[in-house]
Amino acid sequence: MSKGFDDIPFFDEEPAPRQAxxxxxxxxxxxxxxxxxxxxxxxxxxxNPEQRExxxxxxxxxxxxxxxxxxxxxxLTTRIAHIxxxxxxxxxxxxxxxxxxxxxxxxxxxxxxxxxxAVEGMPWLGTFxxxxxxxxRRHAELVGLRSDFTILDTDDVVRxxxxxxxxxxxxDKRWPAKQFxxxxxxxKNKGLDPSQIxxxxxxxFANGKGRELYAxxxxxxxxxxACDFGDLLLHPIRMFRANxxxxxxxxxxxxxILVDEYQDTNTAQYMWLRLLAQxxxxxxxxxxxxxxxxxxxQVAAAxxxxxxxxxxxxxxxxxxxINICCVGDDDQSIYGWRGAEVDNILRxxxxxxGAKVIKLERNxxxxxxxxxxxAHLIAHNEGRLGKTLFTERTNPEDEKVHVHAAWDSEExxxxxxEEIEQLQRKNHKLNDIAILVRASFQxxxxxxxxxxxxxxxxxxxxxxFYERMEIRDAMAYFRLVCQPADDLAFERIVNTxxxxxGDTTVRTLHDYARARDIPMLAAASEIIETDELKAxxxxxxxxxxxxxxxxxxxxxxxxxxxxxxxxxEESGYTAMWQADKSAEAPGRLENLKELIRSMEAFxxxxxxxxxxxxxxxxxxxxxxxxxxxxTLHSAKGLEFSTVFLPGWEEGLxxxxxxxxxxxxxxxxxxxxxxxxxxxxxxxRCHIWFVSNRRIHGLWQSTxxxxxxxxxxIAHVEVAEQEASYGGYSRGYGQSRFDKADPFENxxxxxxxxxxxxxxxxxxxxxxxxxxxxxxxxxGYGESGPRTRTIEGELVAKSTTAExxxxxxxxxxxxxxxxxxxxxxxxxxxxxxxxxxxxQKRVLDGFVERA
DNA sequence: TTCATTGCCCTTTTT
DNA sequence: GGGCAATGAA
Numbered sequence: 001m002s003k004g005f006d007d008i009p010f011f012d013e014e015p016a017p018r019q020a021x022x023x024x025x026x027x028x029x030x031x032x033x034x035x036x037x038x039x040x041x042x043x044x045x046x047x048n049p050e051q052r053e054x055x056x057x058x059x060x061x062x063x064x065x066x067x068x069x070x071x072x073x074x075x076l077t078t079r080i081a082h083i084x085x086x087x088x089x090x091x092x093x094x095x096x097x098x099x100x101x102x103x104x105x106x107x108x109x110x111x112x113x114x115x116x117x118a119v120e121g122m123p124w125l126g127t128f129x130x131x132x133x134x135x136x137r138r139h140a141e142l143v144g145l146r147s148d149f150t151i152l153d154t155d156d157v158v159r160x161x162x163x164x165x166x167x168x169x170x171x172d173k174r175w176p177a178k179q180f181x182x183x184x185x186x187x188k189n190k191g192l193d194p195s196q197i198x199x200x201x202x203x204x205f206a207n208g209k210g211r212e213l214y215a216x217x218x219x220x221x222x223x224x225x226a227c228d229f230g231d232l233l234l235h236p237i238r239m240f241r242a243n244x245x246x247x248x249x250x251x252x253x254x255x256x257i258l259v260d261e262y263q264d265t266n267t268a269q270y271m272w273l274r275l276l277a278q279x280x281x282x283x284x285x286x287x288x289x290x291x292x293x294x295x296x297x298q299v300a301a302a303x304x305x306x307x308x309x310x311x312x313x314x315x316x317x318x319x320x321x322i323n324i325c326c327v328g329d330d331d332q333s334i335y336g337w338r339g340a341e342v343d344n345i346l347r348x349x350x351x352x353x354g355a356k357v358i359k360l361e362r363n364x365x366x367x368x369x370x371x372x373x374x375a376h377l378i379a380h381n382e383g384r385l386g387k388t389l390f391t392e393r394t395n396p397e398d399e400k401v402h403v404h405a406a407w408d409s410e411e412x413x414x415x416x417x418e419e420i421e422q423l424q425r426k427n428h429k430l431n432d433i434a435i436l437v438r439a440s441f442q443x444x445x446x447x448x449x450x451x452x453x454x455x456x457x458x459x460x461x462x463x464x465f466y467e468r469m470e471i472r473d474a475m476a477y478f479r480l481v482c483q484p485a486d487d488l489a490f491e492r493i494v495n496t497x498x499x500x501x502g503d504t505t506v507r508t509l510h511d512y513a514r515a516r517d518i519p520m521l522a523a524a525s526e527i528i529e530t531d532e533l534k535a536x537x538x539x540x541x542x543x544x545x546x547x548x549x550x551x552x553x554x555x556x557x558x559x560x561x562x563x564x565x566x567x568x569e570e571s572g573y574t575a576m577w578q579a580d581k582s583a584e585a586p587g588r589l590e591n592l593k594e595l596i597r598s599m600e601a602f603x604x605x606x607x608x609x610x611x612x613x614x615x616x617x618x619x620x621x622x623x624x625x626x627x628x629x630x631t632l633h634s635a636k637g638l639e640f641s642t643v644f645l646p647g648w649e650e651g652l653x654x655x656x657x658x659x660x661x662x663x664x665x666x667x668x669x670x671x672x673x674x675x676x677x678x679x680x681x682x683x684r685c686h687i688w689f690v691s692n693r694r695i696h697g698l699w700q701s702t703x704x705x706x707x708x709x710x711x712x713i714a715h716v717e718v719a720e721q722e723a724s725y726g727g728y729s730r731g732y733g734q735s736r737f738d739k740a741d742p743f744e745n746x747x748x749x750x751x752x753x754x755x756x757x758x759x760x761x762x763x764x765x766x767x768x769x770x771x772x773x774x775x776x777x778x779g780y781g782e783s784g785p786r787t788r789t790i791e792g793e794l795v796a797k798s799t800t801a802e803x804x805x806x807x808x809x810x811x812x813x814x815x816x817x818x819x820x821x822x823x824x825x826x827x828x829x830x831x832x833x834x835x836x837x838x839q840k841r842v843l844d845g846f847v848e849r850a
Numbered sequence: 851t852t853c854a855t856t857g858c859c860c861t862t863t864t865t
Numbered sequence: 866g867g868g869c870a871a872t873g874a875a
Contacts, residue, residue, distance in 0.1 A: 100864065129865045153865085173871095229865045264864095337862065439861050461863080498851075614865065633862050655861055673862080696860060697866035 043081050043114050047074075054325075054358045055079045058088060061277075061352035062325040063262070063345070067389045068374070068679035069365025069639065072327055076258060077107055079325065080122075081114035089255040095276065096125040096258040101615045103260055103637070104130070124254070128269050130614050132232035135239070142243055143235040148606075150226045150479060151613035155472065156488045157181050157228050164216050168209060175206045184214060188230025189339030191237065191268040194218060223517070225485050233268045240275045251279055254322060262328030262348075266339035274351070277324040324352065330385050331378050334633060334673050336665070337658075346385065363389040365639055367398040370685050372715035374678040380710050381668045389679075400717040401678065401685045403708060408692040408699075409442070409647075413449040416644050419686065420455060420627060423642060430456055432641035434628040436677050438653040442646060443629050456626035461634040466616050470577065470588040471595055475612060477567050481551045482606050485519040494520075497576035499540040505533060509541075521548060547571060560605040564596050632677045643681035646688040648674075648705035651695075674707045686719075687711075806849075813850040 044052060054064045054075045066072035080096060083089050098104045104126050111122070124131060133151065140147040152160070161184075162177035183205060187197050194215040202211035221227065227235065240247040257277055259265070265273070326348060333342040349355050363371055371389050378384070406412040420433055435446055443459060450457045465471060473496055476489035483489070491510075495501040512532070513523035525545045528538050547570060554563050568574045574592065577585050602608040628640070647653055654670035662669060678685055689704045806812065810822045823833050 127865065132865095151865090232865075334862080335864090338864080441860075502851085616865070631862065652861090657861060669862095694866080 043078055048362055050358055050360050051075050055082050057356050059323055061355040063348045063355055063357045064327040065385055065387055066327055066329055066360040067387045069363045070360035076260060076327055077110040080111050083256055084115050091122040093255040095254040097128050098260040099264055101127055129232045132236050135236045139239050142239045144222050146225050150483050150486050152226050152228050159488060170206050180205055188234055189266040189268055191271050224487055233272055237272055257324040259326040262326035263330050263333035263342055263345045264335050264340045265344050267341055270344050277322050331672055332676050336669050359387055361387050361389050363391045365682050368394050369398055369400045369715040370681050373401040373711050374675050376712035377710045378675040381671055399684055400715050402717055402719045404688045404719045406688060406690045408690050409445050412646050412688050412690050413445040417449045417453050430625045430627045434640040435644045436632045436635045438632055438647055440631055446629055456624055457629055458626045460628055460630035464616050466612055468591060470591055474568055474592055474595055478605055479609060484521045487520045490520045497572045500536055501540050505537045561596055561599045564599055632673050635680050636676050639680055639682055641682045642684040644686045645677045648687050648689040648708055649702040650705055653705050811850040813848055819850050
C-alpha cells in the first residue's frame, strides 16, 4: 500500500446531509420508518444491542467488527431486510458483496427468510467477481471486449502464458508459465497494469521481459475476447475511471453498499469499492485524473483501447449519500498471502471519515474455555483493532481445551480416530466433528485411518468437480460452440479424442490464425480449403469444422442439455471413455452424466457456462453423516461441536515458509489461523502435536508449536496420553491433574531446563524473527502447558537412550489398555499386542510387568 | 501414440 | 516418499 494514501479524502469534505437518504425514499418510506420505530418489526427483536445498532445505523459509513461467532451474517442479512422493509431502497439499489459463492448463496437464503419474495429482486448481491462480470457484460465495449467474452480459469491462463513464453522464444523450463501466472495474479490483486508493475518485478522474470510478457498477455486476452479472474475486477475499475458518466450512473443506483469479510479485500477490490462508494467532488475532473489516483499510481485506462475520456467535470448535484457498511474481523484475516490487505480494515476510519465503528463481541458459539484460549492466543498479535469475545453462557461442565501429544502422525491419527469413535458411541453426530489441518498433506493420514476404521469422512476443498479433466474437456466443446473465438478451448479438444491432429497440424493452424489475426476455428475452416495440410489431417479437420458448424446452428433450436449430449456423442468424446478400460473411466463417464444433469437447472448453455466459470464448486451430498476433514483456511466461517486441530508443531504450524517469507506479519497471520481454528469449536477443542513427523519423506523430530505456549493454562488441559510422555516417570493412580497445580515443580526439573535450553537454541537458530519472542511468551515458566510439551520433545531424543527394561514377549499391564505382550521394542517405545485393545505403540514408562 | 522413465515439487485457495 | 508432468524411446 502506497504511502500518503491515508490523507486522500474518501468522501467530500462535507458529507451530504444525513437525512438525504430518507428524503429520497419519499413520504411513504418515512412513514414506514416511523411506524417501524414505534413497533419494532420481528426481525429486530432477537438482536442484541450491538447487533441492533449495526442493523439500524443505516446512514453514513459503518464498520462492523464482528468477532468469531458473534452473528456477523445475521447482522448483514437483517440490515438488508431492514433497508428493504423500511422502504429506504429498492432491492436493486443495494450492492452486497461477498467473497465466495457459498457466502452469497447463504445470504440470499437468509434474506429470503426475513423478507420473502424481495430477494428475487436483489440483482447486485454476489461475489466481487460475479458482480464484476455483470458490470462488464453491460459495458464490455468500453474496455475493448465484446459482451459475450469468456472467463478463463487458472488452467487456461497457464496454457495461454506458456504459449506466449514460447512465442517469445524463451525457455519454458526456465520460466515456468505457472509461476508467471502467479505473478500476474499478484499484480492484478494490487490493481497494477503492465505499465505500473515495479521495475524489479518486471525484471525478475523472462530475462527482464516480465512487463512485455504481461502486456502481451493482456493483448492476447483481448484478442481472444476473454478475461481472467483478475480482469473481472480490473476492467470495471478501468471502465469507471475512464467513463465518469457510467460511474455516475452507478453512484445514482447504489444507495447501500454492504461488504462481507472486509478483512479479506485486496487492493483491487478496495479500489473498486472506493470508486463505487465515493462521490467525486464537484470541482474534480474526470475520475481517472484525480490527484488521488496519480498518487496511488494504479490502474489507469488502457491507453490503446479505452475511448478518450471526457474532460467534463462531474456535475455533482445534490445527491444522497452512498451508505457503505463493511463487516469483518481483523483477527480472522488469513488470506494475506493472496493479496488481502488487513490494512483495509485497520484503515477504515481514515478512509471513511465519520465512520461509525461497531464491535460485536458477544459470542454465541463457543464455551468460555474455548473463547478464553482463543482470546489469549490472539492477544499475542500486535496491530489489532482489539476485540475481546465474551459469552454469558458459563457451564461448569464445559471441557477445557485439550492439548494432546503423540509420538508421530500415525499415532495422532489413530488417537483422534479413537476419540471420534468414543464420541460416536455417545451419540454425537459425525457431521458435528471436524479435523482442521494446516496443510493438506496432513489429511492423508486421517483418511487412511478412517478408511481402516470404517469411519465416514468427507474431505472438503479437494480437487473440484469442474477441475476434472473430463469435465474441462466437455466444457471446452461447449465453450467453443458458444464462443467460436475461444482458441484455448479449440486447442484443448481439437485432438481429443485423437483425430490425428497432432502438434504439427495444430502448430500450422496456429501460425495461420495468428498471421491473419483470426480465431483458430475460423482458421481451420479456411485452411481446409487450401493444401497446406496433409490430406489426412485436412480430412480430420474438415470433419471437426463441420461438426462445430452444425452444433452452432443447433444452439438456438435444440434444448441445451440435449445438444450437450449430442455434442459429446458425435464428437466421439463419450466413446473415447467408453473404450478406455482404466479404472477411472467409468467414474469419468458418470461425471459427464452429472455434468449434463446439472445443466438442466439453467436456461441456456451460455448461462450454464457462465455459472461454471464463476462457481467452481459443485454441491456434494450433505446427507451423509461424516467427519469433515479440511484445511484451516477452508474452515473459516464454519462451526462444529467438536474440533480437532492436529499438527501444532513448529515448522508446520506456524508454517516455516510463512515465517521465512512473511516474518513477523507471517507469524501473526499464522496465529490468526490458529485463532480461526480454535474458534470453530462450539463445545470441544482438541489440539495435537507430535514429536516426529515425516516431511518430504524424511522423518523429522519436531518441536511443539509456540502457539501452545501462548494458550492460557486456565482454559487448557493437557490430556494424559498413553504414549509420548515416556520420560515422564510418575506412578499411576496419582494423576498429575489431581493436584491443584498440575505443573507444580515440573519446570524446575533438570529435564525441563535441558529441554528449554534445547528449545531456545533451536528456535534461535531457525527463526531470526523470534528474537523478541520471549516477551510474547506470557507465563512461560510459571504457567502454561510447558511441562508436557517439553516432555513430548524429550521423548523424541530418548529413543536412542538406554536399553529398555523390557524384552520382547514380556507380559505387561497398561492402565488404559490392560494386559498384553510386547511385540517389539525400539528404544523406549514398545509395540504391544493388547488382549483387548489390539496392537498399540506405547512408551515404556506407562506399562509395568503384569 | 503410447508407455515408461525421469525430474521436480512439496502451505494456505477463491474467483 | 510420492504424485504428477514432461520427455524420450519403441
